[in-house]
Amino acid sequence: MHAKHRFAERAAKLGINYGDIELEIRQQKVKFKEKEKSKFKTVFKIDENMLTAVKIEKLDFIHVLTLWESNEEEVKKWKKK
Secondary structure, eight states: OHHHHHHHHHHHHTTOOHHHHHHHHHHOSSEEEOSSTTEEEEEEEETTEEEEEEEEEOSSOEEEEEEEEOOHHHHHHHHHO
């Protein structure tokens, strides 16, 4: 529950609708596999904000673990895709 609360706080701080973030994460336009089996990193853009989320993904759900503003390397990967 703590991670979801922090996720909502970050969205509010950036002035982004929480629902817009969830939609972008589900669309997964730019997705990278992490070391763990079902863990992924998703990079996306909302308004002028480039964001990265780490999530656990199963067939029946997506659980967002963390959200942050993307760094330069993540933005470069997003632009290439």
